[in-house]
Amino acid sequence: MVLQKELEKKDYSKGGTFMSGIKKRSRHDKIWDSIIGVFLFVFVVVTLYPILNTLAVSFNDGIDTVRGGITLWPRQFTFQNYQTVFNNPNLKQAAFISVSRTVIATVLQVFLTSMLAYVLSRKEFIFKKQLSFIYVLTMYVGGGLIPTYVLMKSLHLTNNFLVYILPGLVSAFNMIVVRTYMNGLPDSLVESAKIDGAGDFRIFIQIILPLCKPVLATIALFIAVGQWNSWFDAMLYCSQTPSLTTLQYELMKVLSSASQQASSTTSIEALKNASNMVTPMSVRAAITIVTALPIVCLYPFLQKYFVSGLTIGGVKE
DSSP states (O other): OHHHHHHHHSOOTTOGGGGTTSOOOOHHHHHHHHHHHHHHHHHHHHHHHHHHHHHHHHTBOHHHHHTOOOOSSOSSBOSHHHHHHHTOTTHHHHHHHHHHHHHHHHHHHHHHHHHHHHHHHOTTOTTHHHHHHHHHHTTTOOOOHHHHHHHHHHTTOTTOGGGGTGGGSSOHHHHHHHHHHHHTSOHHHHHHHHHTTOOHHHHIIIIIHHHTHHHHHHHHHHHHHHHHHOOHHHHHHSTTOGGGOOHHHHHHHHHHHHHHHHHHOOSHHHHHHOOSOOOHHHHHHHHHHHHHHHHHHHHHHHHTTOOOOTTTTTSOO
């Protein structure tokens, strides 16, 4: 009865004691939130505008694009730019080669680089300083283009798919990144596993690799982007074998062809009177969209691993 009377005395019409614990936002907080919101909106617009502008140019008529003024929407919509890109007869095979080299090289490089990083991160490995110095030295000293080509030729890697995979199986920079991450893992994890009878390879596969997902996802993205965008090695080693050229190399040839076509048309009047003609600017925009789309689709699957602190609570020290 006493509790009922106390409840009757309280006025909840304006929120009462139920809202007493919620702090009301001041005018200063609302103004500051508005400023932050405007800043983030402007930042998003500045970030997305180049992408949307490139997409609009890729769907715009090439001759009309020369006039300029394209913003977020094509002025004269057309698929001619993409038809020029996809009309290349070697494009499907080149895309297959690019996907194959990207997947195979990424998996092998991540595994071998992380294995080397694990070895060099162990305190009981007596040659870790010497080997680390040798690998770091390769980042500053290179043989040069001609000696590298001669080496690839002597190894019979020219006009060979393995030339995309073998030369870069281990990256010194990625090794340092992974080794630094592994050095931050608790030593008790390895020690307790060894007490239970686990060997180094089992520790590496079942304990270290799962804990290194964030850094492995990071270097995997670096490697995949590098392999996907690579075209110079295809031109240097496999240009004589059309079945081994990459997507980027074939698209580079399309862009060169469009540039030659535009350069042959010298006057502005000829450009205005030209029909079904693409320009280097419009083809370049279409190529940018075609090459960037797979990486944009891949990134969300790796982005969730860009976190730290997976070992928090793993071992009590």
